[in-house]
Amino acid sequence: MVSVADGLVTDIVEKPSDPPSSLANAGAYVFPAAARSWLDVPESERGEHEITDVVDRAIAESGLSVVRVSRWLDVGRPWELLEANEWKLDELERDVRGEVADDATLRGAVVVEAGATVEPGAVIEGPTLIRADTHVGPNAYVRGRTLLGEAVEVGHSVEIKNSVIMRGTSVPHLSYVGDSVLGRSVNLGAGTTVANLRHDDEPVQMTVKNERVSTGRRKFGVVVGDGAKTGIDTSLNAGVVLDSGARTGPGERVLRDRPK
DSSP states (O other): OEEEETTEEEEEOSSOSSOSSSBOOOSOOOOOGGGGGGOOOOOOTTSSOOHHHHHHHHHHHTOOBOOOOSOOOOOSSHHHHHHHHHHHHTTOOOEEOSEEOTTOEEESSEEEOTTOEEOTTOEEESSEEEOTTOEEOTTOEEESSEEEOTTOEEOTTOEEESOEEOTTOEEOSSOEEESOEEOTTOEEOTTOEEOOBOTTOOOOEEEETTEEEEOSOSBOOOEEOTTOEEOTTOEEOTTOEEOTTOBOOTTOEEOSOBOO
16 A cells, blocks of 8 residues: 655555555656666565565655556556456557458558558457557458457458467467467477367356365456467367466467476
């Protein structure tokens, strides 16, 4: 919680049992240039390098002004990132500056940045944001509040729905990705399929800090860390996490989280 006086932050307290105010720390800062030399902080009792140490010093030495925001979402967990993505993409207005084939179909609020390419037969339903240098292949189907980051490859007959696909990731051909978060430089082998719905219609669960936690979402797919790769015809169960650099073999059914 944040304490404020005369428009300046006087104190920030992490998760207090008795909050000093009704103001929360949104975790967005603009530090003075001198703060670069303050970043080398020792580990805390939790074994982490705490940004709050830098904040405390900035408060003491320079002062921090308060900027109030009208809406704030915690994105500490993957399904919250999807929620934030949905919120922001709902604000999109159609803007097509990239190269789109004449017989591709764009419906609604679709943004195709300069340098991006959409091949013949592809169908893109908004709100969808296709970043620069991304390639959407023939007959692909992209829909449902999807972000394709820079230099992403979406191949022939791939379907991507309501997902965040980060920079340099490849979903080359004949795959389905729904309600998922794929990190940077991921490669999904041909025929990789993501499950995003439980048969009992209960919210999908994930393991967070060794505990099973409900995502609160009836539909949620997978979280794939940077540089992970799947073999052809891999099946990924709803709520599965592949760690950064993890691998699967051809034809695998992955029902539990996969470490590197």
